[in-house]
Amino acid sequence: MLNYTEALHDGYAQSFRVDRLVHYEKTAHQELAIFDNASFGRVLALDGVIQLTERDHHVYHEMIVHTPVFGHGEVRDVLIVGGGDGGALREALRHPDIRVTVVEIDAQVVETARRHLSMICGAAFDDPRVQIVIDDGTAFVARTDRSFDVILIDSTDPVGPAKALFSPEFYAACRRRLRPGGALVTQNGVPLFQGEQLRASMIALRRIFRYATCYLAAVPTYTGGPIALGFATDDPGRLGEPEALAARVAASRLEFRYYSAAVHLGAFALPPAVLRLLEP
Template sequence: MNAFQEKLYEHHSQVFTMDADLYQARTKFQDVLIFENRLFGRVLVLDGVVQLTERDNHIYHEMIAHVPLMAHGAAKRVLIIGGGDGGTLKEVLKHPVERVVLVEIDDDVIELSKRFFPQVSDGAFEDRRVTLVIRDGVEYVTQAEAKFDAVIVDSTDPIGPGEQLFTTAFYERCRNLLRPGGMIALQSGAPFYNPEQLDSVCSRLARSFHAVRPFLAPVPTYAGGMLALVAGGEDHKALRPPIKALREQFDRLRPNTGYYTPEIHRAAFTLAPAFTPAPKRLAKPERPPLPDQLVPLTILSKINESLR
């Protein structure tokens, strides 16, 4: 039986059976592999890294879209950088937005997603409120004059085409495109395997946004099953509104979500995406580790401070 092995992190990999090989080629920017797996359905792989599956993509898309838009409460204009599969776009369009601009560098990803994963976008690209721009995301935010209520960076990991979307300069340009009260949301990888990336993203965002808070999305097909997302805005409390306000807005929208709820919105920020490293081996195995040997990563202190 054929199998695909993802080797994103050193000393760890995950394997998917390839029950059917559907597509394999290289676009102008990246290698693309699409195959069928009996558990997760169709799987999209870019440059050797799993991007989405039919079974669990909605968790990621709902969390990266609904958290900033529900927190904002009145977003009318939204900018999506990346997201060529259309899943985040579909979720954004469940809100009463007036215009959504989606900027994708690789138009082949859009066409392949429409062909092999039509239910992910579910016709979102044809919505009259959508403007599709095939362009480098950094170039767009540098030259754009339009203002937005929310910016969602639905990018790959900081390798290949996605690398330039994780810089301080890029975040500052995104901030300049936001209206007062505007928010940003982006993904920051699996924090268990790469805590330095999350720490770096939070630190860089904090140079442009007064409030920066990471939150979790449990996506089984991402390494470790826990994906770190990060939201930024003008106020910490605005990113995590009172449950009553979230419920009232959710009841008005009824956005037909499979995972996101107001309760999950607040809980995702409470479950801080920082993991205590295993204690070092001690000379005397019977001696238990002291509490101060289990100090979490530096980002946890920042998170705890923001939650006060």
């Protein structure tokens, strides 16, 4: 019986028993593996790092999508940079008035998700409100003249091609593509082990946007504690006023497994150690 070991952090690793290897290949951009595990169901890993599992992906995908969407209140167009597994896309499409553009650098991630991750993406890639663009995210954002209400950076960690998605230049390009009141959400790793990554992003975002902070989500297979999601906007009111936020969530009639109006607000209540990382 094989084990799949993730050793993202120095001196610490987590291991999954591979009950069935579903798919493995080296794409033009990365090593891609999909396997089944008794505890977590279907698992996707890229370059040796767990990206999602069937058991707990909903935490990350609900929080990266619904927090900015409900906080904004009037979202019509969403850009997802990365997200080729379709999980964030599927969550965004639960809002019937939203159109989504997904820019994924690796076509094989999308194709493999279609074939092997239907429990994650459903039929999201076939929705007429969706445009799939196979391209480098930085190049697309720099080139496009389209504007968006929310931009989600649903990326891997800042290694290889993904490193550019954490740069000040890319954040500035995203700001130019946001409509007034728009919000940018970034994946910023686990503060316990990736605190400097979070600090660097916050410094860059605060130089570009009027307001930037982060919020937390507890994803069990992201080792080291809650993951930080950066939130940047020129309109801090888009964080969500409690009564209006609760009303929007209730009016949507959507059911969630992790997200709620209360969890949304609580996610921005940061522990002192994380607040210190956010200090100028």
